[in-house]
Amino acid sequence: TGWVAAQFLAAVFKAVATGGPSVVGAATPTAEPTPRATPTPALALTTPLPTPTPGPPVDVDARVKFPETDHRDQGITVTVTRLGVPVPDARVWVTVEDSDPLLVRELAPTNLEGQAVRTFDIRKEKGTVVLLVTAEAPDGGKGRQTVSFFRR
Structure with a gap:
């Protein structure tokens, strides 16, 4: 009365004679486990998975808070859309x-309205500052726009 390891169990089948009752004997464990075939691992795909195609390009609308400024703080609002529909969770970089x-x-990342907003400190002393704004949608579609402002 106890547990028996699965490797020591075997199914027993005994043919029944057609003339009378027969008794089916119980299996007795053997000293050595019955060898079993090892399962073969599933075959790996031999063809590489196709590279996902990036989605269609996105439209980027970047606007600075102050087109001309004499202080060091500036803000930028970037709106990312595709065919007029906001693109949420797009990644946005400003260079x-x-x-x-x-x-x-x-x-x-852009919010549900497709907008990303950031305030930053201007490091350039005076003159025109050019910002290259790049956006990438979650499906890989990209877009870019250049915007500038003047620091007095």
């Missing part, structure tokens, strides 16, 4: 052109 070292900032 300050002609900066040394190259300054790239990733904004928070």
